[in-house]
Amino acid sequence: MATPDIASRRLAAGALAAGFADLRPPLAPNEARIAAERCLFCFDAPCVTACPTSIDIPLFVRQIATANVEGAARTILDSNILGGMCARVCPTETLCEQACVRAAEERPIEIGRLQRHATDRLMESGIQPYRQGPSTGRSVAVVGAGPAGLACAHALAVAGHAVTIYEARPKLGGLNEYGIAAYKTVDGFAQREVAFVLGVGGINVVHGRRLGAGLTIDELAATHDAVFLAVGLDTVNRLGIEDALDGVVDGVSLIADIRQASDLAAIPIGRRVVVIGGGMTAIDVASQARRLGAEEVTIAYRRAAAQMGASPYEQRLAQTDGVLIRTGVVPRRVIAEGGRVVALEVERPATGERLTLPCDQLFRAIGQAIVADEVAPLAIVSGRIVVDEERRTSRPGVWAGGDCVAGGDDLTVTAVEDGKRAAASIDRALREASGG
Amino acid sequence: MADLATTFAGIRSPNPFWLASAPPTDKAYNVERAFQAGWGGVVWKTLGEDPPVVNVSGPRYGAIHASDRRVIGFNNIELITDRPLQVNLDEIRAVKARWPDRAVVVSLMVPCEEPCWAGILRLVEETGADGVELNFGCPHGMSERGMGAAVGQVPEYVEMVVRWCKTHTRLPVIAKLTPNVTDIRKPAEAALRGGADAVSLINTINSIMGVDLDAMAPSPHTDGLGTHGGYCGAAVRPIALHMTAEIARSPETAGLPISAIGGIESWRDAAEFIALGAGTVQVCTAAMVYGFRIVEEMISGLSGFLDDRRYGSVAAMVGLATPKVTDWNRLNLDYAVKARINQDLCISCGRCHIACEDTSHQAITSAVDGVRRFEVIESECVGCNLCALVCPIADCITMEPLAVGVIDARTGRPVGSGNTWKDRA
Ligand SMILES: Cc1cc2nc3c(=O)[nH]c(=O)nc-3n(C[C@H](O)[C@H](O)[C@H](O)COP(=O)(O)O)c2cc1C
Numbered sequence: 001m002a003t004p005d006i007a008s009r010r011l012a013a014g015a016l017a018a019g020f021a022d023l024r025p026p027l028a029p030n031e032a033r034i035a036a037e038r039c040l041f042c043f044d045a046p047c048v049t050a051c052p053t054s055i056d057i058p059l060f061v062r063q064i065a066t067a068n069v070e071g072a073a074r075t076i077l078d079s080n081i082l083g084g085m086c087a088r089v090c091p092t093e094t095l096c097e098q099a100c101v102r103a104a105e106e107r108p109i110e111i112g113r114l115q116r117h118a119t120d121r122l123m124e125s126g127i128q129p130y131r132q133g134p135s136t137g138r139s140v141a142v143v144g145a146g147p148a149g150l151a152c153a154h155a156l157a158v159a160g161h162a163v164t165i166y167e168a169r170p171k172l173g174g175l176n177e178y179g180i181a182a183y184k185t186v187d188g189f190a191q192r193e194v195a196f197v198l199g200v201g202g203i204n205v206v207h208g209r210r211l212g213a214g215l216t217i218d219e220l221a222a223t224h225d226a227v228f229l230a231v232g233l234d235t236v237n238r239l240g241i242e243d244a245l246d247g248v249v250d251g252v253s254l255i256a257d258i259r260q261a262s263d264l265a266a267i268p269i270g271r272r273v274v275v276i277g278g279g280m281t282a283i284d285v286a287s288q289a290r291r292l293g294a295e296e297v298t299i300a301y302r303r304a305a306a307q308m309g310a311s312p313y314e315q316r317l318a319q320t321d322g323v324l325i326r327t328g329v330v331p332r333r334v335i336a337e338g339g340r341v342v343a344l345e346v347e348r349p350a351t352g353e354r355l356t357l358p359c360d361q362l363f364r365a366i367g368q369a370i371v372a373d374e375v376a377p378l379a380i381v382s383g384r385i386v387v388d389e390e391r392r393t394s395r396p397g398v399w400a401g402g403d404c405v406a407g408g409d410d411l412t413v414t415a416v417e418d419g420k421r422a423a424a425s426i427d428r429a430l431r432e433a434s435g436g
Numbered sequence: 437m438a439d440l441a442t443t444f445a446g447i448r449s450p451n452p453f454w455l456a457s458a459p460p461t462d463k464a465y466n467v468e469r470a471f472q473a474g475w476g477g478v479v480w481k482t483l484g485e486d487p488p489v490v491n492v493s494g495p496r497y498g499a500i501h502a503s504d505r506r507v508i509g510f511n512n513i514e515l516i517t518d519r520p521l522q523v524n525l526d527e528i529r530a531v532k533a534r535w536p537d538r539a540v541v542v543s544l545m546v547p548c549e550e551p552c553w554a555g556i557l558r559l560v561e562e563t564g565a566d567g568v569e570l571n572f573g574c575p576h577g578m579s580e581r582g583m584g585a586a587v588g589q590v591p592e593y594v595e596m597v598v599r600w601c602k603t604h605t606r607l608p609v610i611a612k613l614t615p616n617v618t619d620i621r622k623p624a625e626a627a628l629r630g631g632a633d634a635v636s637l638i639n640t641i642n643s644i645m646g647v648d649l650d651a652m653a654p655s656p657h658t659d660g661l662g663t664h665g666g667y668c669g670a671a672v673r674p675i676a677l678h679m680t681a682e683i684a685r686s687p688e689t690a691g692l693p694i695s696a697i698g699g700i701e702s703w704r705d706a707a708e709f710i711a712l713g714a715g716t717v718q719v720c721t722a723a724m725v726y727g728f729r730i731v732e733e734m735i736s737g738l739s740g741f742l743d744d745r746r747y748g749s750v751a752a753m754v755g756l757a758t759p760k761v762t763d764w765n766r767l768n769l770d771y772a773v774k775a776r777i778n779q780d781l782c783i784s785c786g787r788c789h790i791a792c793e794d795t796s797h798q799a800i801t802s803a804v805d806g807v808r809r810f811e812v813i814e815s816e817c818v819g820c821n822l823c824a825l826v827c828p829i830a831d832c833i834t835m836e837p838l839a840v841g842v843i844d845a846r847t848g849r850p851v852g853s854g855n856t857w858k859d860r861a
Binding site: 034037038040041042043044045046065101102104105 | 784786787790802829
């Protein structure tokens with residue numbers, strides 16, 4: 001019987017450190033100025049339209065070019081309080097930078113890196129540009145401290161509402177802290193950004209409270225004037241085939257383990273790894289598995305490359321890391337020996353051909369869902385909460401945003417926009433209710 | 437390859453590219469390197485009387501940068517040479533002996549007294565130099581001592597000093613003019629009256645390059661205090677072109693040889709000055725920014741151009757554009773152009789629209805049938821050129837002349853020829 005090869009310390013310390021260093025290092029000041037001076041300051045700029053949070057990109061880039069870097073950061077953060085993280089993780093090549101008029105001509109303005117330049121500088125300066133607004137006497141519960149929750153809480157605090165964040169996990173930040181590949185946000189940036197957001201004041205954090213585990217929407221509604229749900233997605237979708245075997249792992253847990261590890265070398269990884277899925281989680285698992293030292297990593301995706309949730313840039317990144325992306329293959333059977341996975345059998349539906357992909361570890365990355373009972377009795381569609389334009393749920397007084405709502409595209413930046421819109425709607429509702 | 441050899445006011449050089457009197461020509465070491473690189477001539481850094489002046493030891497230079505930190509404007513508060521006269525004379529003699537085919541002109545600035553000029557001219561003649569350039573231009577440091585621009589700004593002084601010099605030397609005399617005057621023709625006429633063989637222009641323009649907002653002082657500054665310096669570099673080229681054309685086309689000074697200076701960086705810049713009437717060109721800032729090798733591009737570019745156009749020599753193209761410089765009131769007001777946007781080249785940045793919309797004639801759309809698209813509205817377009825200038829893509833927006841007889845959609849008048857403001861009045 002083959003013993004599965006799962007081991008820690010596959011790589012020398014230097015190689016490991018290099019693999020988990022900053023993926024896109026920050027721009028040096030001179031590089032930033034040169035990059036900024038290329039911006040054409042377009043009329044009705046297409047990049048702004050392409051940004052889910054509508055950051056005034058030409059303005060902030062011009063501010064960088066004129067050595068007003070703090071002003072640039074203010075421009076960014078006024079539209080997107082998590083502009084620092086978005087600068088690191090946004091798929092800019094399919095958003096602002098794709099819309100850039102210079103993309104057609106040669107190469108687009110490096111908006112993401114410029115945004116990081118400005119926000120990093122502001123955060124390093126220690127300046128706190130935001131202050132809690134004059135108290136309205138109203139209180140709002142925000143459930144979940146991921147990008148949507150933090151953005152909503154911040155905007156509400158600026159508007160003068162008392163905010164209580166309920167967070168189930170030990171650290172705030174949601175997927176920024178637990179769900180993003182380590183080399184995209186190095187040096188504890190997620191926690192520094194959380195501290196910056198909370199620095200506005202007026203946001204109270206209650207740890208260890210999870211919706212569905214003692215905390216209910218009814219209770220929150222009774223103790224607050226409004227409720228914003230930003231609980232993310234809880235459960236990992238099952239394959240529907242021999243899920244319970246040893247060696248079959250949730251991709252999101254590997255990502256979280258890597259982010260929380262004090263010693264990356266201690267994380268065990270298979271020699272041969274197969275990842276099922278086609279989104280960002282699949283890419284982050286596959287690339288990081290390679291960077292931990294897995295020798296063979298294959299992504300098995302059921303449809304075509306163009307339909308993958310991961311952008312072409314992300315796909316290329318994984319391929320450069322040595323990941324083999326197999327498209328058009330449907331998982332049919334997990335092959336096990338002695339209760340442990342040894343291979344995945346996939347089929348090419350077009351031809352009926354079957355392939356066996358040997359593996360020591362098999363990662364599931366085929367999406368997540370919400371635990372429906374936790375958010376009952378809200379209207380739900382395909383495992384997500386239904387909301388309107390203003391992010392109102394079917395229950396008055398309850399708003400929702402981020403990955404837990406239907407219709408989004410599971411990006412940090414869209415979660416921030418959800419939080420922003422919900423906060424504006426909540427603020428309006430509370431002011432109307434008090435006749436003010 | 438066309439022969440670039442030039443004879444200017446009797447001074448011969450293998451090409452018309454000279455280095456202007458400034459740091460690049462400060463001493464034998466630099467000039468040797470310049471000649472090795474291919475420069476046709478130099479005007480030696482201005483000599484004065486002993487004891488030599490003392491320069492500031494703080495920053496002497498300031499600059500205006502375009503994107504990518506390209507230096508487009510430059511300024512200095514440097515004085516004339518700060519080395520003993522005899523050292524310079526010895527070096528000039530040695531360099532001229534080693535490079536007989538190159539032009540070595542010596543720039544001079546001494547107090548406004550005839551014996552001073554007579555004395556130094558005799559010494560310069562002994563070096564074997566090809567000519568002298570009288571520095572009537574430095575706008576700082578020397579002018580406060582009654583020299584440089586202080587002379588150049590008073591036509592009577594210019595005439596007087598030139599006359600002294602013509603009396604005391606057999607060498608060609610070039611009067612270097614200051615642009616810090618209202619009408620450049622006046623000092624040029626004065627130089628001609630005094631007997632000058634040529635004029636050179638422009639020297640530098642009075643300027644403050646910036647303000648250091650931390651020190652609350654001009655930048656650069658010397659120990660907290662700043663003063664105006666002389667402005668030069670690419671940014672001054674339009675001013676120099678204008679002054680060159682004014683002298684070339686004025687009946688009083690037409691035919692007076694001009695050595696043009698001011699913002700010349702490339703063969704094309706040089707060709708433009710030559711077309712407006714310059715016989716040679718002089719370069720300072722571009723050499724200070726890029727080094728002497730730029731002359732290779734200048735030589736190959738200009739000879740390629742002369743070949744292309746079959747002009748055969750530099751002299752053949754001197755002043756070809758001069759007759760096309762005229763006064764506003766001779767312009768044809770019934771001529772009309774319309775902007776045209778090449779939609780295949782357009783990247784839809786919208787700069788043309790917002791420039792026209794906010795500041796001009798509301799003649800460019802931002803959307804057509806609800807779709808982002810920039811098109812010229814001919815009935816509003818006055819042909820001003822703003823859109824073409826702000827467009828980031830070369831040749832995407834062109835100004836297309838309307839044929840004679842066509843009705844201009846904006847004015848309703850037919851396009852005609854030769855109707856000036858007087859005809860239209
Ligand atoms: C640092 C510096 C020093 C200069 N010194 C002199 C000088 O001693 N005598 C002189 O006639 N012109 C002097 N000039 C003026 C130049 O010869 C030239 O007229 C002017 O810089 C314009 O040319 P450009 O745009 O190519 O620099 C100096 C210019 C600079 C930048």
